[in-house]
Every structure is written in structure tokens, then in C-alpha cells.
Amino acid sequence: QKEVEQNSGPLSVPEGAIASLNCTYSDRGSQSFFWYRQYSGKSPELIMFIYSNGDKEDGRFTAQLNKASQYVSLLIRDSQPSDSATYLCAVPLFSGGYNKLIFGAGTRLAVHP
Amino acid sequence: DTGVSQNPRHKITKRGQNVTFRCDPISEHNRLYWYRQTLGQGPEFLTYFQNEAQLEKSRLLSDRFSAERPKGSFSTLEIQRTEQGDSAMYLCASSFRDRGRGGYTFGSGTRLTVV
Numbered sequence: 001q002k003e004v005e006q007n008s009g010p011l012s013v014p015e016g017a018i019a020s021l022n023c024t025y026s027d028r029g030s031q032s033f034f035w036y037r038q039y040s041g042k043s044p045e046l047i048m049f050i051y052s053n054g055d056k057e058d059g060r061f062t063a064q065l066n067k068a069s070q071y072v073s074l075l076i077r078d079s080q081p082s083d084s085a086t087y088l089c090a091v092p093l094f095s096g097g098y099n100k101l102i103f104g105a106g107t108r109l110a111v112h113p
Numbered sequence: 114d115t116g117v118s119q120n121p122r123h124k125i126t127k128r129g130q131n132v133t134f135r136c137d138p139i140s141e142h143n144r145l146y147w148y149r150q151t152l153g154q155g156p157e158f159l160t161y162f163q164n165e166a167q168l169e170k171s172r173l174l175s176d177r178f179s180a181e182r183p184k185g186s187f188s189t190l191e192i193q194r195t196e197q198g199d200s201a202m203y204l205c206a207s208s209f210r211d212r213g214r215g216g217y218t219f220g221s222g223t224r225l226t227v228v
Contacts, residue, residue: 004155008153008195016114034216036216042203042221043202043219043220043221043222044156044204045219046216046217046218049216056224088155090155090216094124095169098144098163099159099170100158100169101146101158101216101217102158103155103157104155105153105155106154
């Protein structure tokens with residue numbers, strides 16, 4: 001089982017709709033979770049992070065955590081064509097006294113007008 | 114804060130040649146990471162520096178790969194005797210020690226093509 005798993009997509013949604021992206025993780029002890037956005041040919045950009053103490057909303061983005069089922073979601077409200085990108089979920093793996101981020105393969109989101 | 118800088122942006126090399134990439138992290142960041150990303154995959158961890166010390170090297174890194182971070186500032190990643198399977202985007206990221214809660218800031222990457 002991979003440490004972080006995502007549906008590769010593509011997830012296609014119409015402009016203005018809510019896009020829901022999911023990520024499952026294997027380490028039940030994980031305390032923080034990160035979402036990166038990556039446009040084609042570009043490097044990942046951090047857009048959201050949450051801790052195990054609750055959900056988080058930032059503008060049109062909401063990150064939700066379900067610890068019992070070990071998945072974290074990213075909701076994008078009022079989706080825009082500019083949101084079309086690959087969304088990477090990342091979870092820190094603690095080893096040797098430090099954390100390193102382990103990434104999922106990403107979900108490709110396509111927002112069509 | 115000028116961000117994480119990587120050079121070159123693109124590199125095309127013939128199989129068997131050596132290549133070296135450079136990463137300049139955000140100046141106050143003491144942690145530096147190298148990742149590799151192939152098409153359709155997420156970034157895969159390669160190695161980690163805390164200041165000048167290389168604390169971990171992934172099993173993905175064969176003996177042909179070496180990384181350095183002299184004086185805890187910029188870092189270089191060298192690949193010797195390149196193979197076609199080395200073709201990928203090489204990403205550098207940096208962060209500040211904050212008990213591991215923060216995310217990384219990535220550079221724009223170096224895309225390597227081995228022909």
C-alpha cells in the first residue's frame with residue numbers, strides 16, 4: 001500500500017461547480033496534511049495545509065480531514081478554468097528526527113467553461 | 114525573499130555524460146530537499162540536507178547520484194554517466210525548521226532530457 005494515494009483523474013467539472021479532490025494516507029499517526037497545485041510544466045505550489053485539529057477554509061478552498069477513515073479532501077468552490085491543474089496531496093513522514101513530505105501521484109482537474 | 118532558484122531550467126544531454134544542477138534555497142531556510150518527478154507521478158524524495166549535513170539519501174539514488182551543500186547554502190546535484198531513465202524534472206525545495214509543520218517552497222525545477 002502506498003503511503004499517499006490519489007485518484008489520477010482527470011476530474012472534469014463545469015465552471016462554477018464544486019470540485020472535490022480526495023487523498024488517502026496510510027500512517028494513522030499523521031498530524032498535518034498539505035495540498036499543492038501544479039500547472040503543466042511548472043513546479044508544485046503550496047495552496048493549503050491543515051493540522052489534525054480541524055478543517056480549514058481559505059477563500060474558495062476548503063480542506064477537510066477524516067481521521068477515522070484516513071482521508072483528506074480539498075474542495076474548490078466556484079471552480080474556474082484557471083483552477084485546471086494537477087493537485088498533489090502530501091503527508092509528512094517522520095524519520096530520523098525530521099519530517100519529509102511524501103506525495104501522492106496527484107489528481108488532474110479540468111474545469112470547462 | 115527571492116524564492117528558491119534552480120539552474121539550469123532545462124538540460125539536454127547525451128547518454129553517458131555527467132550533469133550538475135544547482136539550487137539556491139531561500140536564505141533563511143536551513144532545510145533543503147531534492148525530489149524527482151516523472152510524467153504522471155508525484156515528486157519522489159531523493160535526499161535531504163539540514164544545513165550542510167546530508168541526513169538522508171533515498172534508495173532511489175544510485176551511486177551515480179551525488180549531492181552536496183557546502184557551507185549550508187546552495188546545493189548541487191550531480192548525475193554521472195546519465196541514462197535515459199534519468200530523464201525527469203528535478204525539483205529542489207527548502208523549508209525552515211519548525212518542528213516539521215510547514216510545507217516546502219519549491220524551485221521551478223530543472224528538466225533533464227537524456228538522449
